[in-house]
Amino acid sequence: MEPIIRLENVSFSYKINEKTKVSVLKNISFSIIPGEYVAIIGHNGSGKSTLSKHLNGILTPDNGDVWVHGNNTKDTNNKRSIRQTVGTVFQHPDNQIVATIVEEDVAFGLENIEVPREEMKKRVDEALNVVKMSQFRHRPPHHLSGGQKQRVAIAGVLAMHPDCIVFDEATSMLDSFGRKEVLQVMRKMNNMGMTIITVTHHMSEAAEADRIIVIEDGQIVMDAPPREIFKHKQELKNLQLEVPSVSQMAEGIHQQFPDFSTELIQEDEFIDEVMKFSKVEVI
Amino acid sequence: MSSEFEISRSITIGQYVPTDSYIHRLDPRVKLLLFVVIVVAIAFNTSYIGNAIGLFLSLYLFWASKIPISYGLSGVKPAIPFIIILALLQLLFQGQLFSGGKVYVDYGFILITSESIRLVVVSAVRFIEIIFLSSVLTLSTSTTQLTHSIQSLLSPLKKINFPVHEISLITTISIRFVPTFAIEMEKMMKAQASRGADFGTGGWWRIIQRTKETFPIIIPLFNIALSRAEDLILAMESRCYTPGGNRSSYSVYKTLAKDYLVLLVGLLFAYLLIFYPFPF
Numbered sequence: 001m002e003p004i005i006r007l008e009n010v011s012f013s014y015k016i017n018e019k020t021k022v023s024v025l026k027n028i029s030f031s032i033i034p035g036e037y038v039a040i041i042g043h044n045g046s047g048k049s050t051l052s053k054h055l056n057g058i059l060t061p062d063n064g065d066v067w068v069h070g071n072n073t074k075d076t077n078n079k080r081s082i083r084q085t086v087g088t089v090f091q092h093p094d095n096q097i098v099a100t101i102v103e104e105d106v107a108f109g110l111e112n113i114e115v116p117r118e119e120m121k122k123r124v125d126e127a128l129n130v131v132k133m134s135q136f137r138h139r140p141p142h143h144l145s146g147g148q149k150q151r152v153a154i155a156g157v158l159a160m161h162p163d164c165i166v167f168d169e170a171t172s173m174l175d176s177f178g179r180k181e182v183l184q185v186m187r188k189m190n191n192m193g194m195t196i197i198t199v200t201h202h203m204s205e206a207a208e209a210d211r212i213i214v215i216e217d218g219q220i221v222m223d224a225p226p227r228e229i230f231k232h233k234q235e236l237k238n239l240q241l242e243v244p245s246v247s248q249m250a251e252g253i254h255q256q257f258p259d260f261s262t263e264l265i266q267e268d269e270f271i272d273e274v275m276k277f278s279k280v281e282v283i
Numbered sequence: 284m285s286s287e288f289e290i291s292r293s294i295t296i297g298q299y300v301p302t303d304s305y306i307h308r309l310d311p312r313v314k315l316l317l318f319v320v321i322v323v324a325i326a327f328n329t330s331y332i333g334n335a336i337g338l339f340l341s342l343y344l345f346w347a348s349k350i351p352i353s354y355g356l357s358g359v360k361p362a363i364p365f366i367i368i369l370a371l372l373q374l375l376f377q378g379q380l381f382s383g384g385k386v387y388v389d390y391g392f393i394l395i396t397s398e399s400i401r402l403v404v405v406s407a408v409r410f411i412e413i414i415f416l417s418s419v420l421t422l423s424t425s426t427t428q429l430t431h432s433i434q435s436l437l438s439p440l441k442k443i444n445f446p447v448h449e450i451s452l453i454t455t456i457s458i459r460f461v462p463t464f465a466i467e468m469e470k471m472m473k474a475q476a477s478r479g480a481d482f483g484t485g486g487w488w489r490i491i492q493r494t495k496e497t498f499p500i501i502i503p504l505f506n507i508a509l510s511r512a513e514d515l516i517l518a519m520e521s522r523c524y525t526p527g528g529n530r531s532s533y534s535v536y537k538t539l540a541k542d543y544l545v546l547l548v549g550l551l552f553a554y555l556l557i558f559y560p561f562p563f
Contacts, residue, residue: 080523091514092511095518099455100459107533109523112528114531116531117531140299142463160522160523
């Protein structure tokens with residue numbers, strides 16, 4: 001299948017002043033196929049956030065190219081269609097809400113791309129429905145919880161009918177309840193066929209994805225399904241990353257009961273394994 | 284004790300109270316236009332009766348829009364020191380300019396006459412009326428409605444390349460962030476206070492000390508505002524915002540017959556406030 005986003009030898013550096021540059025991305029290449037659920041992980045300063053800003057042309061590479069549906073992000077004429085294809089949800093729920101009423105914020109992007117009013121109404125209703133925020137549509141955003149605000153931000157992106165949504169640490173400011181809400185929405189959208197790219201340092205969140213890309217010092221060091229990735233406990237540790245808490249627990253139990261599987265990354269898998277074990281022990 | 288940190292409660296700007304009253308359902312452009320006209324009319328009117336009527340009108344509007352008057356009062360409260368200082372200055376130093384009427388005190392440069400007292404009382408009441416009116420306007424009109432109407436009222440200026448839409452967007456965003464920054468400021472005050480900073484212990488008359496107290500809050504607040512702005516730009520750009528670009532509009536307002544009626548009544552009211560010779 002033709003990739004929705006394709007990075008070819010992307011390098012990027014931030015200029016500090018005339019003389020010094022800090023190289024953030026070094027020769028990164030990968031493709032993302034429509035419908036994928038990809039997590040990009042890496043510790044602070046690894047370049048993962050800079051990478052995510054390349055995916056819809058907020059930043060453009062110094063060297064190399066980013067192609068979105070075959071359009072180069074460097075071409076300013078493509079800007080609008082690229083940003084319509086790839087939407088972004090950012091970290092701070094408060095800093096991405098423009099309007100003073102929920103539904104009007106959801107409509108902000110649609111106003112920018114000149115969607116006719118009738119169509120706009122339909123899309124706003126739809127988007128608010130998907131994130132389950134319809135009953136809050138007339139509320140001012142500062143009366144909402146973090147998770148709710150973030151769902152409004154998602155609705156704002158969703159209403160523009162993108163093919164892909166990038167979540168740039170979108171859950172890191174939320175409590176565990178809010179995170180769960182947002183993760184559910186992400187899963188739901190992926191099931192609807194949307195391509196999801198989530199940049200995160202919560203491993204349990206990365207475990208939800210179908211594919212994990214690990215970034216270290218501006219380079220891709222691993223690119224595999226979560227189960228593969230989390231087998232490499234020592235390597236991850238060296239990269240200042242951890243395996244999900246479920247895997248850690250499984251590992252601990254494994255030390256006591258060698259038969260207990262260590263390759264568990266999801267909560268329900270863990271519960272199943274425990275159930276299996278307790279039955280064996282009882283009988 | 285907790286009240287000294289609760290800034291976000293006393294800010295009425297940008298807090299829409301959706302009670303869906305008659306006032307809420309008016310065409311926001313009519314509301315905004317009338318607001319401007321009536322404020323100008325109040326500024327022109329120097330009589331006691333005229334301003335009493337103005338005060339009555341603003342209270343009536345609170346009632347009509349089903350918004351608790353406490354919202355209006357909490358808007359007035361922080362303005363009281365200014366009103367008092369202004370009143371004192373006018374009373375002491377402006378007597379010479381408004382020297383008509385009966386003379387009560389004539390001591391050195393201080394001249395207090397019935398005219399200067401009228402000036403003091405009327406300007407204090409005026410101040411309160413304007414705060415009330417603007418509170419009703421912002422409490423009964425969502426800021427997006429407001430900015431849409433600013434945009435719509437200013438749209439003739441587009442012909443001379445005036446950036447109408449940009450101005451209205453700037454207004455929306457600044458209003459949108461008022462409560463956010465108020466909450467931010469509360470957090471900051473609590474954080475500073477928990478590390479031993481003093482707030483509000485100095486007594487309100489120690490102006491220099493109280494001004495100094497605000498620096499450890501104002502400066503980080505600026506910092507936060509700038510980084511928020513940067514984030515906001517990214518978020519807006521990601522949602523295809525292009526400055527100067529064409530946009531469609533989510534909210535469309537129809538001016539109905541009742542809106543014209545209200546407009547007419549309001550304009551008549553303003554006309555009377557300016558031109559009717561009130562006896563007192």
